[in-house]
Amino acid sequence: SPQPDTPLLRLAWNKQDLRYMATILMDSNKVVILDIRSPTMPVAELERHKASVNAIAWAPQSCRHICSAGDDTQALVWDLPTVAGPNGIDPMSMYSAGSEINQLQWSAAQPDWIAIAFSNKMQLLKV
Secondary structure: OOOOOOOEEEEEEOOOOOOEEEEEEOOOOOEEEEEOOOOOOOOEEEOOOOOOEEEEEEOOOOOOEEEEEEOOOEEEEEEOOOOOOOOOOOOOEEEEOOOOEEEEEEOOOOOOEEEEEEOOEEEEEEO
């Protein structure tokens, strides 16, 4: 982290590959993917949000897919490559909500669906 005193806001374990964890810092537009075997060196940094990220969830049946959502009203689904290119990683799909997305959950029973919460609404996304 560039600012060591910035609190972590969220953590999410990868349920398919327990070596990997996703984290977001408070007021950050970046999702940081860590390998717990070397936690001081990020495996990937997902930096396509335009405002703070509020929620992250790994796909329940894939070790390479993660969804992030935030104050920019975007839910971004990422397919993590083995090696990130020089210009970073782009999301494989995106969804725009009507307002800031506060929370999301990837369905374990129906892995093609992600639920997002924004304003006073809940919406299901087919991925």
